Structure formats: C-alpha cells, structure tokens
Ligand SMILES: Nc1ncnc2c1ncn2[C@@H]1O[C@H](COP(=O)(O)OP(=O)(O)OP(=O)(O)O)[C@@H](O)[C@H]1O
C-alpha cells in the first residue's frame with residue numbers, strides 16, 4: 001500500500017482583490033521507505049503542496065478539492081484529532097526557512113521538549129529530556145547538554161539547521177518532508193547536512209519527499225522524481241531515467257539549464273516566466289514557453305499518460321492513443 005497518496009488536488013490563494021489558482025490537480029504517491037524528489041522552478045507550488053499535505057497553509061490558502069490519503073485515510077475528511085496525530089507522530093517537515101522554525105527567545109531545550117511532549121504523550125519530563133539529548137546526538141551535534149541549554153543565536157547556522165532537523169525527526173514517524181533543507185547554509189555545510197538527512201531517513205526506515213533546486217542532489221538522493229510546472233505534475237519517472245532521458249519539454253529545459261561550475265556559461269534559466277496564477281493560460285500551462293507547442297496545447301489541458309511501465313508524462317506530444325492515468329496513481 002502507498003504510505004501517502006495525493007489525488008487530484010486543487011489549491012488556491014485569495015487576496016482581497018484576486019484569486020490565485022495555484023495547484024491544478026496534483027496527483028502523487030509515496031511508498032514506505034521511498035525517497036521521492038520534487039523539482040521545478042521557483043513558484044511552481046512545491047511548498048504549497050507540502051503544506052497542503054499537512055493542512056498548514058497560510059490563512060489565504062484554500063484546498064478546493066482533492067484527496068490526501070495517509071495510509072488509506074483521507075486527511076482532508078478526517079477529524080482534527082486524527083490530523084493532529086499525523087502531524088505529531090507521522091509526518092515531520094523541515095521548512096524552507098529554518099530560522100522561522102526556531103523561536104529566538106526560547107532555549108533549544110524548551111522548543112524541542114515542546115515538540116516531544118506532543119509526540120510522546122505519557123512520558124515523564126526526564127524521559128523526554130533524554131529523548132531530546134538522543135535526538136541532538138543523532139544529528140551529530142557535539143555536547144548535547146550544552147546545545148539544549150543554548151538559545152538559537154548562540155549556535156552557528158549549520159548547528160541551528162541540525163536542531164531543526166532533530167525537531168522534524170521528532171514527529172517524522174514515517175515520512176519526512178524536506179523543503180529545500182539547506183537553502184540558507186554555507187555551501188561547505190550543505191553537503192554534510194544532506195548526507196546526514198539521507199542517513200537518518202535510511203536508518204529510521206522513513207520515506208521522504210525532497211524538494212530541491214540542486215538537481216544533482218535530487219539525482220543522488222532519491223528513487224523517483226516528479227517534475228512540477230505551475231501547479232501541475234508534468235512528468236514522473238525513476239530518478240536515473242528522468243535525468244538521463246527526460247521526456248517532457250519542461251523537464252528537458254530544466255535539466256539543460258542547470259548552472260554548471262565547469263562550464264564558462266552560467267545557466268541562463270528557461271526563457272519566459274511562470275504564469276500569472278490569477279489568469280493561468282488555458283490548455284497546457286506551459287504552452288506559452290514551450291518550444292514545441294502546437295494548436296491543441298493552447299486549448300486542451302494534457303492529461304497524464306503512462307508512456308511505459310514506470311513513467312508518466314502530461315504532454316500532448318505523448319498522449320496520442322494512450323490512456324489517461326490521472327487520479328489512478330496505483331497503476332504502474
Ligand atoms: N499566501 C499567499 N498568497 C498568495 N499567493 C501565494 C501565497 N503563498 C504562495 N503564493 C503563490 O503561490 C505560488 C506557489 O508558491 P510556492 O511557495 O508553493 O512555490 P515553490 O515552488 O515552493 O517556490 P520556491 O522554489 O521559490 O520555494 C507562487 O506564485 C506564490 O506567489
């Protein structure tokens with residue numbers, strides 16, 4: 001059985017004047033112990049998707065329709081208590097902005113105990129404290145007792161990020177959502193932190209959704225990858241296939257435009273901009289930027305088709321004569 005299954009999920013944001021139609025029918029699945037990558041330009045809706053899974057969108061955000069099945073139970077229909085329990089014991093999230101995850105006025109100890117108190121109800125304070133120490137040790141921070149007595153500002157950026165990972169692990173009984181887990185860190189530390197996350201996920205038998213702009217990292221750390229463009233999943237494939245032989249025009253451009261230190265040319269990015277979510281283009285949302293767009297792309301939204309046993313693409317170039325598999329995430 002899938003651990004997590006998102007089916008045909010639509011999410012919008014509202015401001016006073018406008019409605020932003022961001023997630024546009026997302027379907028995705030994660031199996032036990034599977035590491036899944038989520039790639040796509042800034043603004044594609046990756047963070048929106050992760051926050052929708054946990055139902056922690058900002059107040060302007062609204063899930064319009066769809067299903068978020070956790071071990072077969074739809075979290076969007078489940079009662080509040082059930083969802084809280086999943087947040088405390090099932091799914092942990094490392095946020096894109098790690099500093100906002102730590103409160104500057106409380107000691108690390110108090111913040112970690114607060115999380116643990118919910119995840120391990122019935123434990124005594126001293127039991128929780130030793131759990132906290134164990135967690136701090138597991139993220140390879142020396143002198144856990146001292147770290148626990150520190151305030152966030154007394155730790156370096158890399159140390160703070162390890163604390164944030166420890167806090168996410170406290171509630172990640174089955175799944176870790178890692179949203180750009182090394183964005184604000186020094187390049188030299190990024191690699192250490194990623195290897196640490198990878199090791200902990202494997203050791204603890206967790207599944208993971210990893211969001212990263214560093215495609216090399218996604219290539220190394222995941223089993224399967226989804227490409228996301230403007231609120232749609234446009235391609236899904238086992239990681240080596242997706243990077244060696246991308247099918248969707250957008251995935252191809254994304255991979256070709258990775259900045260390479262070895263080449264003199266810096267990645268220029270993909271021409272054009274992601275769409276204005278207030279007025280998303282009809283048909284395929286990528287058509288205004290797609291070098292292969294033809295008439296149908298401007299009118300009809302391409303559905304996801306299975307192009308081989310383990311690959312899916314949403315593009316008219318591939319859809320002729322193939323069956324729609326949107327919403328049928330079990331079909332492999
Ligand atoms: N509170 C909000 N109100 C209105 N629009 C929002 C809000 N939060 C996000 N958005 C919009 O939703 C779209 C998707 O944002 P999201 O943060 O999910 O993208 P992302 O793929 O995580 O990008 P990045 O790679 O930069 O983190 C963006 O266009 C963003 O401006």
Ligand SMILES: [Mg+2]
Nearest residue numbers: 046047048096
């Ligand atoms: Mg984001």
